Amino acid sequence: MLGQEGVVVSWTIVRVPPTGFSSVAPYPVVIVDLVGGGRITAQLVDWSNDDLVVGASVQVVLRRTSEPTDEGIIPYGIKVKPI
Amino acid sequence: MKAYITGVATTKFGELWATSPRTLAREAVTDALKDAGLVVNKVQALFVGNMLSGMLGGQEHLGAFFSEELDIRAPAFKIEGACASGGLALHNAINSVLSGQYDTVVALGVEKMTDHKPEDVATALMGAGSEEERAAGATFPGLYAMLARVHMLTFGTTEEELASVAVKNHYHASLNPNAQFHNLLTVEQVMRSSRIADPLKLFDCSPISDGAAAVIVSKVKSQKSVEILASTAATDSLGLAQRKNLTELSATKEAAKRAYTIAGITPTDVDAAEVHDCFTIAEILAVEDLGFFKKGKAAAAIVKGETRLGTTKHLVINPSGGLKGCGHPVGATGIKQVVEIVEQLRERAGDRQVKKAKIGLTHNVGGSGATAVIHILKK
Numbered sequence: 001m002l003g004q005e006g007v008v009v010s011w012t013i014v015r016v017p018p019t020g021f022s023s024v025a026p027y028p029v030v031i032v033d034l035v036g037g038g039r040i041t042a043q044l045v046d047w048s049n050d051d052l053v054v055g056a057s058v059q060v061v062l063r064r065t066s067e068p069t070d071e072g073i074i075p076y077g078i079k080v081k082p083i
Numbered sequence: 084m085k086a087y088i089t090g091v092a093t094t095k096f097g098e099l100w101a102t103s104p105r106t107l108a109r110e111a112v113t114d115a116l117k118d119a120g121l122v123v124n125k126v127q128a129l130f131v132g133n134m135l136s137g138m139l140g141g142q143e144h145l146g147a148f149f150s151e152e153l154d155i156r157a158p159a160f161k162i163e164g165a166c167a168s169g170g171l172a173l174h175n176a177i178n179s180v181l182s183g184q185y186d187t188v189v190a191l192g193v194e195k196m197t198d199h200k201p202e203d204v205a206t207a208l209m210g211a212g213s214e215e216e217r218a219a220g221a222t223f224p225g226l227y228a229m230l231a232r233v234h235m236l237t238f239g240t241t242e243e244e245l246a247s248v249a250v251k252n253h254y255h256a257s258l259n260p261n262a263q264f265h266n267l268l269t270v271e272q273v274m275r276s277s278r279i280a281d282p283l284k285l286f287d288c289s290p291i292s293d294g295a296a297a298v299i300v301s302k303v304k305s306q307k308s309v310e311i312l313a314s315t316a317a318t319d320s321l322g323l324a325q326r327k328n329l330t331e332l333s334a335t336k337e338a339a340k341r342a343y344t345i346a347g348i349t350p351t352d353v354d355a356a357e358v359h360d361c362f363t364i365a366e367i368l369a370v371e372d373l374g375f376f377k378k379g380k381a382a383a384a385i386v387k388g389e390t391r392l393g394t395t396k397h398l399v400i401n402p403s404g405g406l407k408g409c410g411h412p413v414g415a416t417g418i419k420q421v422v423e424i425v426e427q428l429r430e431r432a433g434d435r436q437v438k439k440a441k442i443g444l445t446h447n448v449g450g451s452g453a454t455a456v457i458h459i460l461k462k
Contacts, residue, residue: 010329012228013281014220018206021220029221031229031324039324043219054236065218077218 001040001060001078006032008056011044020066032058032080042080051082059083086180087308088460089187089301090119091422096294096410097263098197104136105152107295108193112153115189115297119305126299127185129159132172132192133414138207139199149191165211166361168192169296169417170316170447170456176300177314186302192418193295204291208413211450213322224280224288224362226323226451231282231364233329238379240367242282246273247386248363249286249407255392256404258435263292263410273363287363292410296418298425309425312346312442313459315339321453332452335372339446342457343374350374353398353459354440355427357420359448360405369446370400373457392435399437402427417447421458428462 010031017025028044028051044051045063058080065077092114094107116123129150137143146159164171169192176190196204205222212221234240249268256262268286276285304310317338320326326333343349350373358373360366370381370390375398384390390400403409403423406416424443426432440462447456 010229010232012225012232012283013278014222014225015277015281016205016222016224016279017202017220018209018217018222019202020206022202024220027220029219029225029229031329041213041216041219041221041322041324054232066220075218079219 002062004034004036004060005083006034006058008054008058009033010054011052023067028052030058030080042078044081045079046081057083084181084183084302086177086311087301087304088298088311088421088425089305089308090115090121090299091425092118093261093296093419093422094294095261096292096412099293100197102293104193104195107293108149108191109153111295111297112189112191115299119299121187121299123154125187126155126157126189128157128179128188129153129155130172130176130188130190131159131161132169132190132417133161133194134163134165134168135194135196135207135413138210139203140195155189164454165449166413167417167447167449167454167456168414170445170458171417171454173298173418173421173458174314174316174456177311180300180302188300189297190300190418191295191297192415194412194414195293196291196412197293201291215324216322222280223451224283227362227364228280228283229323230329230368230451234364234367235282237330240382242274243270244382244386245287245363246270248360248366249273251385251391252360252401252405252408255402255435256408259404259409262404262408263290264404264408283362289361289406289411292412294410294412294415294419296415296422298418298421307429309428310461311458312461313342313457315342315345316454316456319453321450323451330378331372332368332448332455334452334455335369335446335448338455338457339373342459346459348442348459352442353444354442355399355402355424355437356444356446357401357403357405357423358446360401360407361411361448363407365448366400366405373444373446392437402432402435402437417456420445420447424460428460
């Protein structure tokens, strides 16, 4: 899925985060229709206010998803960034 | 075979710091049994609706837990379906009577949420979402916010129209002694409240609450019983991204369609409905998906007061105050909705009585629409 491009179909800014996300809050969460088909929910990174619009183009990237656990494991996963 | 609700009760909903889940459950069940004129040893099964006792309180095995606490020595079950746990518990309780297995059963919904930190509650509630949504850092306000944005772009729904749902439901709650909130809200106050997940603000969101509600289901009718015309449930994907259409909750439409068919009624026959307004956008989606309004037409009608107590139209939505005004102890909500409709049909709802209410409907949702449960009741 990495590198795939898509279009934002809805977005929000989470200002009251769940446990493990407070260091990056507030952050946008978006629903994206991928160009190759399929729909995902992901966090938007490297964003500015101009990127928060339905129809914006984004690309799937690998990033740290939340704060490290007590065991020191750093969770990685899919996010999207504006292109 | 038919099934009837012969007794109902709800505790006060709110921040009940000094009251344990045991006490909440005992109060609701004792009062419901009293309302039905029933002694506890006549209860043949107990169905408990609850979502968070394991994640927040470390207590599972709630069937046995509340069986012991309530001295109901009978088969006991815990039913979990996120915020639809109460509705699903009642659905299973009704089916157990309709099957002929039991004559008289109790459905109890109970939740204790305010003893825990908000971020821990938000994390626990996200157990109802998909793994992908959790990894994205989404919250339930965030998921419903994204549904709201699609609705706003598709139908021109405005933030002020969303706010009018909270204003109406706080007015109804102000007339309900058991509601969490008795203060009135204005559209301006909702618009000025702090942003939680854009475009949703604090007063677009139902609160974190404690509370319990109970109903007695019986195969035998009584003088003040209410007939259950239909009890249906439907299931959709856990996550929003797995759905094609983001302007509706299709589980609501599916469960409602079957419920209307079974009950032999149409949406225009409904006089009072308790719908799942966990967020203001959720009430707009609900009343459209239930067939009370065409898609995109509900918000303007709500602003005009067409679903408010005292309306000149015939349908009142959320006379209890809904989840927004009455409170949302998640596992208790689906049962509380039915308690409210039963009280309306018995004409015992006091200042918030819906005039000439003959048929009522409840709509309980789990997650962002993965579970929907509908009950239709008749005087």
